[in-house]
Amino acid sequence: MKKSVTETLKNKTENRPGLDLYRKLYLIRQAERLIIRHYPEDQMKTPMHMSMGQEATATAVCHALVTGSASGRAGSMHLAAPDKGLLCTSAVVASSIPLAVGAAFANKRKGNGRIACAFFGDGALEEGVFWESLNAASVMKLPVLFVCEDNGLAIHTKQDVRQGFKSITEVVRNFECSTFQSDSTDVEVLYRLVRQAVEAIGSEGRPSFLHLKCYRYLDHIGIQEDFDLGYRSKEEFEEWFKRDTIALQRKRLLSQGWSEAELAEEEEKINRHLEKSLRNAQAAPFPPSEDLHRGVFYETH
Amino acid sequence: MRRINFGEAIREALWQEMERDPQVFVYGVTVPAHSKIFGTVAGLAERFGPERCFDTPISEEAMTGFGLGAAINGMRPVHIHIRIDFLLLAMNQLVNMISTYSYSHGGNVKVPLVIRAVVGRGWGQGYQHSKSVHALFAHIPGLKVVLPTTPKDAKGLLTAAIRDENPVLFLEHRWLYWAEEEVPEEPFSIPLGEGNILRQGNDLTVVATSWMNVEALKAAEVLEKRGVSLEIVDPRTIAPFDDRLVIQSVEKTGHCIVADNDWLDCGFSAEVAARVSEKCFGRLKSPVKRIGFAPTPCPTVRCLENEFYPNAEEIIRTAEEKLGLPPIDLTKEDFYSHERKFKGPF
Numbered sequence: 040m041k042k043s044v045t046e047t048l049k050n051k052t053e054n055r056p057g058l059d060l061y062r063k064l065y066l067i068r069q070a071e072r073l074i075i076r077h078y079p080e081d082q083m084k085t086p087m088h089m090s091m092g093q094e095a096t097a098t099a100v101c102h103a104l105v106t107g108s109a110s111g112r113a114g115s116m117h118l119a120a121p122d123k124g125l126l127c128t129s130a131v132v133a134s135s136i137p138l139a140v141g142a143a144f145a146n147k148r149k150g151n152g153r154i155a156c157a158f159f160g161d162g163a164l165e166e167g168v169f170w171e172s173l174n175a176a177s178v179m180k181l182p183v184l185f186v187c188e189d190n191g192l193a194i195h196t197k198q199d200v201r202q203g204f205k206s207i208t209e210v211v212r213n214f215e216c217s218t219f220q221s222d223s224t225d226v227e228v229l230y231r232l233v234r235q236a237v238e239a240i241g242s243e244g245r246p247s248f249l250h251l252k253c254y255r256y257l258d259h260i261g262i263q264e265d266f267d268l269g270y271r272s273k274e275e276f277e278e279w280f281k282r283d284t285i286a287l288q289r290k291r292l293l294s295q296g297w298s299e300a301e302l303a304e305e306e307e308k309i310n311r312h313l314e315k316s317l318r319n320a321q322a323a324p325f326p327p328s329e330d331l332h333r334g335v336f337y338e339t340h
Numbered sequence: 341m342r343r344i345n346f347g348e349a350i351r352e353a354l355w356q357e358m359e360r361d362p363q364v365f366v367y368g369v370t371v372p373a374h375s376k377i378f379g380t381v382a383g384l385a386e387r388f389g390p391e392r393c394f395d396t397p398i399s400e401e402a403m404t405g406f407g408l409g410a411a412i413n414g415m416r417p418v419h420i421h422i423r424i425d426f427l428l429l430a431m432n433q434l435v436n437m438i439s440t441y442s443y444s445h446g447g448n449v450k451v452p453l454v455i456r457a458v459v460g461r462g463w464g465q466g467y468q469h470s471k472s473v474h475a476l477f478a479h480i481p482g483l484k485v486v487l488p489t490t491p492k493d494a495k496g497l498l499t500a501a502i503r504d505e506n507p508v509l510f511l512e513h514r515w516l517y518w519a520e521e522e523v524p525e526e527p528f529s530i531p532l533g534e535g536n537i538l539r540q541g542n543d544l545t546v547v548a549t550s551w552m553n554v555e556a557l558k559a560a561e562v563l564e565k566r567g568v569s570l571e572i573v574d575p576r577t578i579a580p581f582d583d584r585l586v587i588q589s590v591e592k593t594g595h596c597i598v599a600d601n602d603w604l605d606c607g608f609s610a611e612v613a614a615r616v617s618e619k620c621f622g623r624l625k626s627p628v629k630r631i632g633f634a635p636t637p638c639p640t641v642r643c644l645e646n647e648f649y650p651n652a653e654e655i656i657r658t659a660e661e662k663l664g665l666p667p668i669d670l671t672k673e674d675f676y677s678h679e680r681k682f683k684g685p686f
Contacts (some may be wrong), residue, residue: 141409
C-alpha cells in the first residue's frame with residue numbers, strides 16, 4: 040500500500056532533524072514576510088524588530104533544547120509560561136540575561152536536569168549586567184546556555200566603535216565556562232554545535248557560551264532594507280545572502296531525496312497556518328478598557 | 341510573652357519561613373559573613389545549608405535579575421542589601437523587569453521575591469550609606485514597599501512579604517534593630533497594606549514612617565505633659581498605601597503632621613498630604629505640615645547631620661505652632677542619643 044506523503048515525512052524526520060529545522064526556518068521567514076506585507080495597513084501600531092537573515096541561530100538553539108527536553112535535560116523556557124515556552128524578552132538590552140542565571144539556579148536546586156538559555160546580541164556585551172551574569176553563572180557553576188547572536192551591529196553602530204576587544208570568544212574564554220563559536224549559516228551545523236554546548240553543560244558542570252556570527256538583512260527597526268543609509272553596503276548583504284540559511288537547507292533536503300512537491304506542500308501548510316493566525320489576530324477583539332488595571336499584581340484565580 | 345528585638349524578630353521570621361517552605365532562600369553580598377546582617381541571618385547557613393543562605397558576587401543588577409529568574413521558576417528568594425544605596429544599582433531590574441513582570445503576563449504569574457535593604461544613619465554614614473528613598477520604589481506600579489517600625493511588625497510583615505506572590509521591598513532602619521518588645525513565638529503574618537495606630541490620641545495626627553515613629557512617640561510623651569494628645573499612624577506599607585487610618589484620624593483631630601524618614605520633595609510625605617487635603621478638605625483646622633530630611637545629600641560630620649535629620653523636637657515645635665501653644669522648655673528632656681547603643685564601625 041502506498042504511504043501518504045505525511046507518513047513518509049514522519050518516518051523521514053524521525054532519524055534526521057532536517058525537515059523540522061527547515062519548517063522552523065521557513066515559519067520565521069514567512070511570518071516576517073507576512074508582517075512586512077501587512078505592516079503598512081497600520082493595524083499593528085508597534086515598532087518591529089525583524090530577524091530576517093538570522094533565523095538559523097534561534098532555530099538551531101530552540102530545536103536542540105526541545106530535543107534535549109525529551110531526553111530530560113533542557114529548556115528552562117517552559118517555566119513561567121509553559122504554554123509559550125518563553126521566560127521573558129526585554130527591550131532593554133541584556134536585562135533578561137540574569138533571569139536565566141536565576142532560573143538555572145532554581146533548576147539546579149530542584150535537580151530537574153534542565154538548563155536555562157539566554158539569547159542576546161553582541162551589543163549586550165557592552166552592558167555591565169552581561170558580565171555580572173556570566174561571572175555569577177561561572178562561579179556558581181550553573182547550567183546556563185549563553186547564546187550571543189553576533190550580527191556586528193548595535194542599531195546601526197559597528198563593533199569597532201563599541202568594543203575594546205578583538206574577539207568576544209577570547210574574552211569570554213577566561214571565565215569558568217565552555218565556549219563555542221561558528222560563523223555558519225547552515226542550520227544543521229549550528230544545531231550540532233548547540234547540542235555539543237548543551238552536552239558540555241552537563242559533562243563539565245558549568246555554563247556554556249555560544250558565539251554565533253550572523254547577518255541582519257533588514258533595518259534595526261521597521262520592515263525595510265536600509266542599504267541607502269550608508270553604514271553598510273549592499274555587497275556585504277549579497278555575500279551573506281549567497282549562503283542564506285533557508286536556501287541552504289532547502290537545497291540539502293532536495294539532495295537528500297525530498298521532492299519539490301513534498302517541500303512545497305510543507306511550505307503551503309505553514310503559509311496557511313500563518314494566514315489563519317493573521318485572520319485570528321484581525322478578528323480578535325481589543326481588551327475592554329477596564330483591563331488597563333488588571334494584573335499589576337498577581338491575581339488569585 | 342518573651343521580648344525580642346527587631347533584628348531577632350526578622351531572623352525568626354526568616355527561620356520559620358525557611359522551615360515551612362523549602363523554596364525560601366536568602367542571599368546577598370556578605371550575607372553569611374561574620375556580621376550576619378545585624379544578626380538577622382545568624383545560624384541560617386548552618387541550619388539550612390549554603391544552598392539556602394549564601395554570599396554572591398558584588399553584582400547588584402545581575403543578582404536582582406537572578407532573584408526574578410528564581411522566583412518565576414518556583415523559588416521564594418529573599419535578597420538582602422546591607423545598605424539600600426547599593427540597591428540603586430539594580431533599578432533597571434526593579435523598574436523595567438520585576439515591576440512589570442506580572443502585568444506583562446496579565447496577572448497570571450507569581451513573582452514571590454523579597455528584597456530586604458538596610459537604611460543607615462549616624463556614625464559617619466554619609467551620603468552613600470544613609471538613604472531611604474522609599475518613595476522612588478513606591479512610585480513604581482507593581483512593587484510593594486514595606487517599612488516596619490516595631491519588632492512585632494517586623495516579624496509579621498516579613499512573614500507576609502515572604503508569603504506574598506508579588507515583589508516586596510522590605511526596608512529596615514538600622515537604628516531599629518535594638519528596639520525590643522513582646523513578639524509571639526509562633527509564626528504569624530500582618531497583612532501588607534494595613535496601617536497601624538501606634539498611639540491613640542485626639543488633638544493632632546502624626547503620620548510617621550520607620551524611625552520617625554520613634555521620634556513621634558517621644559514627642560507625644562513630652563506633649564502629653566502639657567495636655568496635648570498626639571495620635572500616631574504608622575502606614576507600615578507605603579505601596580500599596582491604604583490611607584483609611586490616616587483619613588479617619590485626621591477627621592477626628594483636624595490637624596496632620598507627616599514625619600517621613602526621607603526627603604520631602606515629591607516624596608511619600610507629599611503623597612500623604614495630597615490624600616489628606618483631597619479627602620479631609622473641609623475638616624482640616626490647619627494645613628498639613630511635612631517634616632523630613634533637609635534637601636541636601638546626607639552630611640558626614642555630626643553637627644551637620646544633626647541639622648539634616650528631623651527629630652522629636654521638630655515634631656513638638658510643629659505641633660505647638662499648629663495648636664497655638666507657646667514653646668515648652670525642652671532643656672530637661674532626655675532625647676534619644678544613638679551613641680549610647682552604637683560605637684561603630686558600620
